[in-house]
Amino acid sequence: MRTILVTGATGKVGTRFVPRLRAALDPRDTVRVLVRDPHRAPTGTQVVVGDLLAPADRATALAGVDVVINLAAAFRGVPDQTARAVNLEAATALAREASAAGVRRFVHTSTNLVYGAGLGRPALEGDPTEPSGGFGTYPEIKAAADAELLALREALGLDVVILRLAFVYGDGDTHMRDFLPRIAGWAPHRRLPTVHHADVAQALVRVVRGGGDGRDGRGGPGQSPVYNVGDDVPLTVHELAALHGLDRPAAGGVDGAAGDPWEALPDTGLARRELGYRPLHPTVRAAAEAGAL
Secondary structure (H helix, E strand, O other), X not given: OOEEEXXXXXXXXXXXXXXXXXXXXXXXXXXXXEXXXXXXXXXXXEEEEOOOOOHHHHHHHHOOOOEEEEOOOOOOOOOHHHHXXXXXXXXXXXXXXXXXXXXXXXXXXXXXXXXXXXXXXXXXXXXXOOOOOOOOOHHHHHHHHHHHHHHHHHHHOOEEEEEEEOEEEEOOEOHHHHHHHHHOOOOOOOEEOEEEHHHHHHHHHHHHHOOOOOOOOOOOOOOOOEEEEOOOOOEEHHHHHHHOOOOOOOOOOOOOOOOOOOOOOEOOHHHHHHHOOOOOOOOHHHHHHOOOO
16 A cells, blocks of 8 residues: 655646546555645545645655655746746755655656757667757756756665656647647648657556556666657647648748757657557547547
């Protein structure tokens, strides 16, 4: 019987993940959430009312916890100071405090945007995290958080696992439809790496359970602390616009040759091998055909 703390439970990812987590766990396990508004807390959870930025609230939320899943994130539309406070300072403070509280595993969601251009192939988990700068300061802040969390893993012996997510979509989330007009200047053949909410949940649950075999532990020495999570095949901006009934970008777009065709495209082979991850919706088109957009 375990207690699992989820932060960011009222966000786009959290609201879709928590019910899937509860369904996947032993009924004796407890899912605890740290939320500012108790009326927005997912049903069937143990609610701690507080703010992730407040040390005292974090301490209350961490008491008796076995696993932390940190989904909290602040990005588009927030000041850089807020993004840094949530994505870097609070995330790393929570990890340090989790270690001190006896938490066994700390799972953190990051982004594929931490990888830069120039690799000449999809990005692997061990590649440098040097964002290209085309997506604001968010990737840089997340890359800094990843680096500090991995350093804490070595220094504290905390089992930190980082999932670097592609662009998350599906389950009625309007995020992609709202985002596509922002990249109307992209060349129509440029690809956008994506991952469905159901597959984000799948990957997170596999880490909590212990990988592909369901054990409580990820298989011992040699297991990676970082996994890329995404669809099997990213679609082009042209295809995504068509699926959402939007005007398709004109041929040639502002970036013409689409820049580096591999920029921010993640290789998910490691998650497949070590976690048993297989996308339930391998492409956005498959999700659309399944009525899962």
